[in-house]
Amino acid sequence: MSSGTTGLAWFKSSYSGTQGDDCVEIAIAEQAVHIRDSKDTTRAAFAVGREEWAPFVRFVSGS
Numbered sequence: 001m002s003s004g005t006t007g008l009a010w011f012k013s014s015y016s017g018t019q020g021d022d023c024v025e026i027a028i029a030e031q032a033v034h035i036r037d038s039k040d041t042t043r044a045a046f047a048v049g050r051e052e053w054a055p056f057v058r059f060v061s062g063s
Contacts, residue, residue: 005034005045012038 008027023038027045033053036045048056 005036008034010034010036010041 005027008029010025010027012023012025025036025038025041027034027036028050029047032047032049033056034045034047037043
């Protein structure tokens with residue numbers, strides 16, 4: 001989902017290392033949290049509803 005991501009304030013995950021490997025960036029908007037690959041910001045981002053963000057993070061972290 002790339003439409004509507006222009007102008008968002010993106011920041012890198014606090015779990016991303018300094019080597020630049022396997023990094024994601026997120027941007028928090030009113031209705032959703034947007035996620036993209038920090039190494040290729042031209043690729044489409046995807047979004048998770050704000051109420052689903054915590055369950056999404058638990059799922060992808062394997063916790």
